[in-house]
Amino acid sequence: MRAPVDDVAGGAAWDAGGWLGELRVAVVATNADGTIVRWDHGAQALLGYPSREVVGRPIADLLHPGADRSLGRSLWDSATAGHGVMATVTAWHRDGHPLELEIWAAPVPARHRGGTTVLVFAADAHTARGIRGSSAVWEGLFVRSPVGIAVFDTQLRFLRVNQALQAMNGLEENAHIGRSVVEVLPAVNAAEMESAMRQVMVTGKPVLDFRRTGRTHSDPGHERVWSCSYVRLEDPDGRPIGLTAFLIDITAQQQDQLEAEAGRRRLALVNEASVKIGTSLDLERTAQELADIAVRDLADAVTVDVLETLTTGGDLGPGLVGGTALRRLGKAPPAGSRIADILAPLGRTLIFPAGAPYTQVLADRETFMIAHLDKKAIAPAARYSPAPAQLLEQGVHSFMMVPLIARGVVLGLGTLYRSRPVGPFTDDDVSLAGELAARAAICVDNARLYRREHGTALVLQRSLLPQHIPQLPGMEVAHRYLPASDVNEVGGDWYDVIRLDGGKVALAIGDVMGHGAAAAAVMGRLSASVRALARLDLAPENLLHQLEAALEDLTEPMLATFLYTVIDPANGRCHITRAGHPPPVAVSPDGTARLLDVPPGVPLGVGGTPFTTTDVTLQPGSILVLYTDGLVEARGSDIDERLAELTHLLEQPAPTLDELCDRLLIHLTPASVDDDIALLAARLNPSTG
Incomplete structure (x- = not known):
């Protein structure tokens, strides 16, 4: 029992009189040697002495003359030593009659004076016994x-x-x-x-x-x-x-309500999983989303491992033979807890032999659960790793492994660990984990299929781009191609540099609307058509009409933006035509950059609109920059501001065209590119003309 000892000893009014009904309690405080330092109104009412007559006197002076003083001293020594005491003593009332008291004494450190204060509660023993009887x-x-x-x-x-x-x-x-x-x-x-x-x-x-x-x-x-x-x-x-x-x-009466509430929580978690798992086609992100969802309500730690072949783009066979190689792509919490630090980190490849529990779960295609984890239960896994024993030491008491299966294919598994004192995993938990795993498996498989298609499209895209840019008299050329990041589909961007008769050069750049292998294939078809038509010395607008006809022959209509330029390096004359493509930028020898005023036209495939050719003359040493929209379009940014930033970057001196192209990509593209970028820069030699 704690009391504000310094307040009591210092004289604050704290009257316990009347506490516990009719029982009047006196509150007295002494120092370590038994000298009275506080005497409250309850003490005066109980024993008759006013405060001025007792403060400063030894409390033993108030005992009955016939009382055993050594007993009182012993009690006080015990109280001072830190042992609270309860006893019955006979005190001497001021009126001259004995009074039997029940006392409770306990030491409390004195904050202001140092040492120890003994706090004493005293009450009439006869009245106290009566109250105890009535209670x-x-x-x-x-x-x-x-x-x-x-x-x-x-x-x-x-x-x-x-x-x-x-x-x-x-x-x-x-x-x-x-x-x-x-x-x-x-x-x-x-x-x-x-x-x-x-x-x-x-x-x-x-x-x-x-x-x-x-x-x-x-x-x-x-x-x-x-x-x-x-x-x-x-x-x-x-x-x-x-x-x-x-x-x-009242659990029995509320059981139906509790079951309904648990069902609502499970449904809420499944609904949340449908929103938060599979937000992208990125394999690692999808695996981590499953771990993050499961660790909230089901487990204290979760890992998600997928077959190594998923991450390398290899084929998945119909079954598992021998051992298993798994890549850890999801983990929650990622680090910082005793359990998480025992588990292998993200990105680690884990090799399991044929007899290991991990391999067996993938082979059986069934959830494996150990409700009560102990040394006997971990024995099969402990042969392959010290982690199971370490997890047991850190309080993990329940364990579950759930396979990830989609479209009949085993992709990996999720492992759930529970250490909190909420009981083991139950059948309901297994069912819920299975629902989450099934949903995540579809998303993981979608990411796998997308990654494979992304890789195929990228290979196709790169193979259709010009493999070698010829040396051109009177002109220097630099080019770049930056594919979309792994979480975005490859598009149909391309560029080309074609040597023409009479020392002229054709620069072409285009962007097939759409993504994936289909867009890359159409891009290849248009690129081949441009190379063939350019050598026929067609007027630029006629060449664009022929390309539009090629698009019309496709089974599924597609659109493409395109910009075509014919340059004569000898005199700097350029014939430029564009079909819905971003405008080219010209940089004069003095470093001034400007967007060329070329009618925008409409994308190829729209049809019914004539194309217009614009003639521009560039001075020797000028640079012409062609690009696709991925360079200047960004979410949340105004296109005019981005074009202004492009021209500003082009006005800054660059020793070579290659360094100029690299500067544009570094300053204008984010870490994760949403769209393909094709970039082509050509400089007319100052010595020409």
């Missing part, structure tokens, strides 16, 4: 009642709990005393309970049928419900001295 009914109820009963102090800390409540909570009384509900029962809605109790302490109005829900140490594997009522305890003057709680287990 027998309450004690009987407290001990024998099937209702859980708890008594709290004004700070909402446990003072007493009966046997029924100890059984409900699965904890002995000494595990409750002095602690709050949040500390004793973290797996229930303890914060809400304390809020309701605090309201009762403040207002004095009882709260009836407040619902406590959650799990206790007596039954950590199941949710339970209790009906709670709270009543404030008051002294005769109406001052709050504590609170009583009464609890009844």
